[in-house]
Amino acid sequence: MTRARTLLLHLSVCLTLLVLDLWTKAAIFRFLGAEVIERPGTTPVLRAERDHVIFPGFALEAAINLGAFNGMLSGVPWLLLGMAVVAAIGTLVIALLPPRMPVTLSVALGMIAGGALGNLYDRVTYGAVRDFVKWYVGDYVWPNFNIADSGIVVGVSLILLHEIRLSRRERAARAGSTPEAGDLEPDES
Numbered sequence: 001m002t003r004a005r006t007l008l009l010h011l012s013v014c015l016t017l018l019v020l021d022l023w024t025k026a027a028i029f030r031f032l033g034a035e036v037i038e039r040p041g042t043t044p045v046l047r048a049e050r051d052h053v054i055f056p057g058f059a060l061e062a063a064i065n066l067g068a069f070n071g072m073l074s075g076v077p078w079l080l081l082g083m084a085v086v087a088a089i090g091t092l093v094i095a096l097l098p099p100r101m102p103v104t105l106s107v108a109l110g111m112i113a114g115g116a117l118g119n120l121y122d123r124v125t126y127g128a129v130r131d132f133v134k135w136y137v138g139d140y141v142w143p144n145f146n147i148a149d150s151g152i153v154v155g156v157s158l159i160l161l162h163e164i165r166l167s168r169r170e171r172a173a174r175a176g177s178t179p180e181a182g183d184l185e186p187d188e189s
Helices: 003-031 075-095 104-128 148-174
Strands: 035-037 045-047 050-056 058-065 130-138
Touching: 003 075, 003 104, 003 130, 003 148, 045 058, 045 075, 075 104, 104 130, 104 148, 130 148
Parallel strands: none
Antiparallel strands: 035 045, 050 058, 058 130
């Protein structure tokens, strides 16, 4: 894709994910009767009325995260804010550097940017990130997450898959053989 199309796709994916993330957080927190309460100079507190089990192993549960995954880096909020800004700007720069960008990478970078901006909004507005998706098996509970987190994970996964496929093609080209049909992705130009 050309730079202009890459920019349009990147911004479209980014803004779509951002709007979806902020809308779902607001709607589900309202549905669950949850509210983030901020007091100047203190840590935000969550007030929640209930959880909602969708099916065994999956529920909607309001939670706040002061850090990154499972609360990591909660003592350095400025670092998390900076990382979100760098991710949002960095993905745009990376998308626009090459004269042509594969669709997969443009979508992936847009997802990472949208996720970073969704969580950045929460950190600035609430002092913590609002999470609501809960997966569990018996007593094992995966840390709650949100649409922004999912966008970041899917975006990074798409980049890794793209790079694995590219590496397979390059190895096959060096070996002088043709890669298997499943190893090639269609031309995304």
